[in-house]
Amino acid sequence: MKQIFNLTIALAFSIHFGIAQTNSTTIVEDFKPSPVNQPGKEFPQVNSEGRVRTQISAPNAKYVQLDIGGVKYDLVKDENGVWTGESAPQDVGFHYYQLNIDGASVPDPGSLFFFGANRYGSGIEVPSNDQDIFALKDVPHGHVHEILFPSKSTNTARRAYVYTPPGYDKESSKRYPVLYLQHGYGENETSWPNQGRANLIMDNLIAEGKAKPFIIVMTYGMTNEIKFGGLRDFDIKPFQTVLIDELIPYIDANYRTLANQENRAMAGLSMGAFETRLITLNNPNVFSHYALFSGGIYRPDELKEHKNLKLVFLTCGSKERPDGIKNAAAELQKAGVNVASYISEGTAHEFHTWRRSLHQLAQILFK
Amino acid sequence: MKQIFNLTIALAFSIHFGIAQTNSTTIVEDFKPSPVNQPGKEFPQVNSEGRVRTQISAPNAKYVQLDIGGVKYDLVKDENGVWTGESAPQDVGFHYYQLNIDGASVPDPGSLFFFGANRYGSGIEVPSNDQDIFALKDVPHGHVHEILFPSKSTNTARRAYVYTPPGYDKESSKRYPVLYLQHGYGENETSWPNQGRANLIMDNLIAEGKAKPFIIVMTYGMTNEIKFGGLRDFDIKPFQTVLIDELIPYIDANYRTLANQENRAMAGLSMGAFETRLITLNNPNVFSHYALFSGGIYRPDELKEHKNLKLVFLTCGSKERPDGIKNAAAELQKAGVNVASYISEGTAHEFHTWRRSLHQLAQILFK
Numbered sequence: 001m002k003q004i005f006n007l008t009i010a011l012a013f014s015i016h017f018g019i020a021q022t023n024s025t026t027i028v029e030d031f032k033p034s035p036v037n038q039p040g041k042e043f044p045q046v047n048s049e050g051r052v053r054t055q056i057s058a059p060n061a062k063y064v065q066l067d068i069g070g071v072k073y074d075l076v077k078d079e080n081g082v083w084t085g086e087s088a089p090q091d092v093g094f095h096y097y098q099l100n101i102d103g104a105s106v107p108d109p110g111s112l113f114f115f116g117a118n119r120y121g122s123g124i125e126v127p128s129n130d131q132d133i134f135a136l137k138d139v140p141h142g143h144v145h146e147i148l149f150p151s152k153s154t155n156t157a158r159r160a161y162v163y164t165p166p167g168y169d170k171e172s173s174k175r176y177p178v179l180y181l182q183h184g185y186g187e188n189e190t191s192w193p194n195q196g197r198a199n200l201i202m203d204n205l206i207a208e209g210k211a212k213p214f215i216i217v218m219t220y221g222m223t224n225e226i227k228f229g230g231l232r233d234f235d236i237k238p239f240q241t242v243l244i245d246e247l248i249p250y251i252d253a254n255y256r257t258l259a260n261q262e263n264r265a266m267a268g269l270s271m272g273a274f275e276t277r278l279i280t281l282n283n284p285n286v287f288s289h290y291a292l293f294s295g296g297i298y299r300p301d302e303l304k305e306h307k308n309l310k311l312v313f314l315t316c317g318s319k320e321r322p323d324g325i326k327n328a329a330a331e332l333q334k335a336g337v338n339v340a341s342y343i344s345e346g347t348a349h350e351f352h353t354w355r356r357s358l359h360q361l362a363q364i365l366f367k
Numbered sequence: 368m369k370q371i372f373n374l375t376i377a378l379a380f381s382i383h384f385g386i387a388q389t390n391s392t393t394i395v396e397d398f399k400p401s402p403v404n405q406p407g408k409e410f411p412q413v414n415s416e417g418r419v420r421t422q423i424s425a426p427n428a429k430y431v432q433l434d435i436g437g438v439k440y441d442l443v444k445d446e447n448g449v450w451t452g453e454s455a456p457q458d459v460g461f462h463y464y465q466l467n468i469d470g471a472s473v474p475d476p477g478s479l480f481f482f483g484a485n486r487y488g489s490g491i492e493v494p495s496n497d498q499d500i501f502a503l504k505d506v507p508h509g510h511v512h513e514i515l516f517p518s519k520s521t522n523t524a525r526r527a528y529v530y531t532p533p534g535y536d537k538e539s540s541k542r543y544p545v546l547y548l549q550h551g552y553g554e555n556e557t558s559w560p561n562q563g564r565a566n567l568i569m570d571n572l573i574a575e576g577k578a579k580p581f582i583i584v585m586t587y588g589m590t591n592e593i594k595f596g597g598l599r600d601f602d603i604k605p606f607q608t609v610l611i612d613e614l615i616p617y618i619d620a621n622y623r624t625l626a627n628q629e630n631r632a633m634a635g636l637s638m639g640a641f642e643t644r645l646i647t648l649n650n651p652n653v654f655s656h657y658a659l660f661s662g663g664i665y666r667p668d669e670l671k672e673h674k675n676l677k678l679v680f681l682t683c684g685s686k687e688r689p690d691g692i693k694n695a696a697a698e699l700q701k702a703g704v705n706v707a708s709y710i711s712e713g714t715a716h717e718f719h720t721w722r723r724s725l726h727q728l729a730q731i732l733f734k
Binding site: 038039040058060061062063081103104105106107109113118119136138147148149150156157162172173188193199253254 | 405406407423424425426427429448469472473480485486487488508510511513515516523529536537539540555560620622
């Protein structure tokens with residue numbers, strides 16, 4: 001398969017789609033509260049099949065639905081006006097969802113809220129056999145700094161999150177490599193530290209000695225205020241200016257970075273992969289490690305002038321287009337590029353694919 | 368008035384109450400989107416009277432209400448199934464609110480979400496003539512670090528936010544005083560950096576040369592997992608242990624602090640003031656500056672052993688019990704305590720009172 005991942009495919013990838021599933025007649029009754037519930041909330045819950053069950057009091061509602069993975073599931077009212085119901089089994093990992101109450105699409109007040117689909121809304125965590133990689137453990141923890149950096153090109157102070165590895169604030173002279181890590185379409189700079197759990201993935205890997213400590217910088221990538229569906233007219237220049245001319249200099253001036261190409265990487269998911277691809281190709285002397293999660297590939301001829309390239313890393317979920325990734329990696333390897341690829345088993349275009357992708361990338365970055 | 372602010376009054380203070388108001392027949396039509404709306408959302412809006420107007424599509428709902436300040440206001444449906452309506456005028460500043468759709472209490476999907484009333488829910492910002500004190504301006508910005516510090520007493524890693532002033536991460540040796548700043552009942556460690564806008568208040572004051580740069584540490588104060596209404600059984604020891612024995616040593620080990628009593632302050636709002644009062648009284652050698660926002664006073668006799676006390680600062684809103692604050696300050700002054708007080712004009716037991724209180728406190732702290 002020689003398929004080239006172009007903008008059209010990146011676009012298709014950026015739409016979160018679900019597969020309609022009918023409820024089976026038997027439901028395994030081992031539901032537990034989701035770990036990303038609001039404090040003290042019993043619902044939503046998830047069972048061992050990956051079904052999501054939620055509950056809300058709405059005594060005067062005509063109907064209440066659980067809207068997840070592109071499917072709306074009807075809830076049933078009891079004698080106290082409390083509605084309860086569940087979805088078909090979902091893939092492991094994190095999913096965005098909403099409630100629909102008599103036609104109003106609203107967040108479920110039981111869950112914590114996450115930015116995705118261009119809004120803060122509800123999220124659910126379906127247990128996975130590798131959830132340990134982002135668990136909160138008794139290990140030294142890095143810090144996640146919320147910063148406001150000056151941006152002349154957009155005439156404002158822009159927000160970014162900066163992960164510094166454990167001990168960074170204790171040290172006074174040690175310098176670190178930096179990964180610039182981008183979210184997807186409809187997400188924002190909170191998505192990687194919140195639902196992506198980037199900081200906990202790193203804390204755990206560093207504690208196990210599996211990753212070299214590095215800084216991660218996450219900022220908002222939709223600089224040109226593109227509207228829904230406007231990705232076709234996407235212009236990389238506004239964000240490229242913010243990243244290359246404003247954010248990188250701010251980070252190098254304010255953090256103890258190794259401020260050179262050899263120690264600077266860029267990665268992104270979905271639309272963020274598309275941005276990573278364009279920005280790294282436009283700026284062959286800025287980054288030395290390029291990673292695309294669920295959002296495209298590099299062709300060997302595109303990388304001919306990239307003399308200081310150390311690593312290309314391509315990933316996606318097994319429910320996406322894994323052959324495209326594998327074939328692209330084979331082509332790059334044949335052309336002498338140091339390339340690695342990773343397919344996330346059993347997941348689609350969702351955050352569990354990208355948490356795993358970061359977990360893999362971190363173990364080979366800056367080595 | 369010699370009234371002593373005791374636990375009962377602190378409890379009464381901790382309940383957010385509203386004054387029922389009837390809509391006037393004329394509404395000034397100069398509504399603008401609230402500055403704390405979700406990106407791109409036109410509603411909720413606020414007008415120059417301080418009325419809140421919101422709008423939501425709920426074609427099959429029987430009724431939709433705006434629930435703010437303890438009053439539920441009916442929205443009206445148009446021919447497209449879109450509901451719109453407004454509240455009576457609200458006080459200036461920040462307010463928590465919810466929507467009620469056919470009996471279901473849910474966040475308004477138009478607003479950003481804030482932790483208050485023991486949940487993440489909607490918030491609205493009513494313009495004030497001093498909103499400039501927490502505006503995002505073109506000045507150097509500090510960083511807000513999310514940290515996870517080890518806590519043996521609670522057997523977990525606990526979250527805190529650490530504000531470091533502009534330039535902190537650039538410097539390599541300068542050390543700073545520290546303010547430990549607590550939220551109120553039903554709020555959490557995100558409340559001061561989010562709705563409190565503590566970082567922007569500090570950035571602006573430092574840029575104007577009106578505040579000495581210092582670090583602010585904000586953590587979760589409801590350590591003993593008290594339930595609703597359980598404040599009567601409040602035991603300060605679990606939180607005191609976390610703060611004094613775990614958090615302060617972590618901060619002093621990981622940040623460039625001036626790690627001594629002279630350069631350490633504690634302040635809190637409402638329940639956080641109650642905690643500040645108890646912890647400072649129990650630990651006369653740890654802090655040198657004590658500030659209570661809308662949550663109690665010190666009696667002169669309580670401070671007799673506090674030899675290194677530099678400042679007591681007492682505040683509340685003019686719609687709370689300002690005489691209690693003024694009289695307590697007069698008593699302390701008579702007893703030779705260096706005391707200051709502040710009454711926030713036109714505000715009640717809400718965040719605008721506390722933003723202003725921090726703005727005042729920061730100008731006299733560590734001086």
